[in-house]
Amino acid sequence: MRAYLVTLTALAALGGACGGSVPAAHETALPAAPSPTLSPSGRALTGKTVVIDPGHNGGNAAHPKEINRQVDIITGRKACNTVGTQTDDGYQEHAFTWDVASRLKPILENMGAEVVLTRPDDKGVGPCVTERAEIGNKARANAVVSIHADGAAPSGHGFHVIMPGLLRGHNDAVVEPSRRLGLDVRNAYRAGTGMPYATYRGKDGLQTRTDLGGLNLSKRPAVFVECGNMRNSGDAAKLSDPGFRQRIADSLAAGIKRFLT
Numbered sequence: 001m002r003a004y005l006v007t008l009t010a011l012a013a014l015g016g017a018c019g020g021s022v023p024a025a026h027e028t029a030l031p032a033a034p035s036p037t038l039s040p041s042g043r044a045l046t047g048k049t050v051v052i053d054p055g056h057n058g059g060n061a062a063h064p065k066e067i068n069r070q071v072d073i074i075t076g077r078k079a080c081n082t083v084g085t086q087t088d089d090g091y092q093e094h095a096f097t098w099d100v101a102s103r104l105k106p107i108l109e110n111m112g113a114e115v116v117l118t119r120p121d122d123k124g125v126g127p128c129v130t131e132r133a134e135i136g137n138k139a140r141a142n143a144v145v146s147i148h149a150d151g152a153a154p155s156g157h158g159f160h161v162i163m164p165g166l167l168r169g170h171n172d173a174v175v176e177p178s179r180r181l182g183l184d185v186r187n188a189y190r191a192g193t194g195m196p197y198a199t200y201r202g203k204d205g206l207q208t209r210t211d212l213g214g215l216n217l218s219k220r221p222a223v224f225v226e227c228g229n230m231r232n233s234g235d236a237a238k239l240s241d242p243g244f245r246q247r248i249a250d251s252l253a254a255g256i257k258r259f260l261t
């Protein structure tokens with residue numbers, strides 16, 4: 001339990017964080033061309049791979065040794081993974097991120113996307129942030145969205161999207177597409193959930209960071225979404241509501257679709 005508290009404190013100190021082919025023209029008359037956003041099968045995301053990363057994991061708190069193992073994230077060394085935060089009522093961030101990811105996956109699949117999750121359930125340990133990034137790289141994901149909720153001071157509320165900063169020689173090619181993914185996800189989240197931009201961090205719901213392994217190590221367009229502040233009573237009530245989590249999932253899907261089409 002002590003390790004758990006230390007990890008939470010460390011996390012707070014770090015400031016939370018706890019993206020078809022069209023038939024070629026023919027001489028003979030063809031039927032009307034399909035909409036440019038639709039694949040030949042008629043589903044907008046056919047041929048696209050989306051990696052969803054539900055932050056943390058249900059078994060992390062009980063395995064401090066594995067979780068606190070230091071890993072290289074280019075700009076420094078950091079814990080393999082963390083336990084995440086929770087609401088004052090004890091709703092855990094890992095459960096929240098797993099629930100939202102589980103709602104988001106079928107929405108994207110219904111649009112035709114192949115969806116890969118970075119963990120198979122909410123009972124395991126890790127994986128490390130390095131492994132989570134590698135899952136997106138190996139899948140050659142068109143977009144990677146890491147789902148989190150924040151554990152900031154209770155007075156702060158709202159959501160923000162975190163984008164990778166430029167680390168020359170490491171992520172040059174994905175900084176710009178990640179920025180576009182971030183804008184699309186931010187706009188869709190704001191419109192779909194009605195949540196305001198975070199009052200306590202970032203600007204206009206956006207922040208760039210170079211201290212997150214999941215972003216630093218990604219070779220694919222990637223963002224983190226801090227869906228709200230679990231330590232704020234108003235945000236906590238929203239994040240604890242299954243209906244609101246469905247709106248979050250719908251909104252994230254809309255932002256990802258916008259980016260990919």
Ligand SMILES: [Zn+2]
Pocket residue numbers: 016017018055056084085093147148149
């Ligand atoms: Zn988190």
